[in-house]
Amino acid sequence: MPRKPLQILILLGSSREDGNSTRLAYAFADGASSRRHAVRSIRVPALQIAPCDGCNECWPAPARPCVLHDDMESVYPLVRAADVLVFATPLHFYTWSVPLKNLIDRLYCLSPDRKRNLKGKHTALLAVAADERLAAFAGLKATSRLVAEYMGWKPLGEVLVTNIAAAGDIARAGKALARAYAMGAKLG
Numbered sequence: 660m661p662r663k664p665l666q667i668l669i670l671l672g673s674s675r676e677d678g679n680s681t682r683l684a685y686a687f688a689d690g691a692s693s694r695r696h697a698v699r700s701i702r703v704p705a706l707q708i709a710p711c712d713g714c715n716e717c718w719p720a721p722a723r724p725c726v727l728h729d730d731m732e733s734v735y736p737l738v739r740a741a742d743v744l745v746f747a748t749p750l751h752f753y754t755w756s757v758p759l760k761n762l763i764d765r766l767y768c769l770s771p772d773r774k775r776n777l778k779g780k781h782t783a784l785l786a787v788a789a790d791e792r793l794a795a796f797a798g799l800k801a802t803s804r805l806v807a808e809y810m811g812w813k814p815l816g817e818v819l820v821t822n823i824a825a826a827g828d829i830a831r832a833g834k835a836l837a838r839a840y841a842m843g844a845k846l847g
């Protein structure tokens with residue numbers, strides 16, 4: 660019997676049009692598309708998303724996760740429908756880019772103790788850094804794993820690429836691009 664394609668949502672955290680982390684994410688997308696999965700990517704910095712203000716008024720109506728009116732209204736259905744959430748980010752001061760972190764904060768209304776949550780999804784982390792030390796990713800890696808654990812997500816893995824600074828540098832990181840592709844293709 661033909662298997663159902665997975666819905667994959669890639670959240671792109673770079674403000675660069677054609678950023679290194681974006682290209683890494685596209686390698687993942689190519690791998691997933693090769694297995695006929697449905698891939699969608701969102702350039703998060705292009706969206707107008709207000710920060711979560713912790714009002715705790717989540718789910719004011721059955722179809723409304725959040726009281727705020729902004730671009731998250733179109734992101735929520737995509738996040739909820741996704742089987743796989745992929746976070747692609749440049750390392751910014753040892754953590755996610757601000758737009759990506761801001762979006763993650765707005766998933767507060769879908770945290771595990773809520774009636775409607777995101778438990779059971781798969782997740783992956785793709786990140787690039789100018790630093791030559793893999794240890795520069797320690798904070799991001801720990802945060803990402805704790806978020807996944809808290810949200811009830813199953814991590815597929817991480818591709819963390821060092822020595823990537825100027826736009827386009829990722830092109831010479833063939834092995835990392837191949838790892839991202841393989842991670843996407845491994846979805847079966």
Ligand SMILES: Cc1cc2nc3c(=O)[nH]c(=O)nc-3n(C[C@H](O)[C@H](O)[C@H](O)COP(=O)(O)O)c2cc1C
Nearest residue numbers: 673678679680749750751752753788789790823824
């Ligand atoms: C605001 C800012 C903060 C950054 N912080 C770090 C950092 O903490 N560690 C690091 O190795 N690189 C840092 N970088 C460099 C980027 O991670 C690097 O240029 C990366 O390739 C950008 O990826 P992108 O093209 O996907 O945006 C920073 C860059 C910017 C603009």
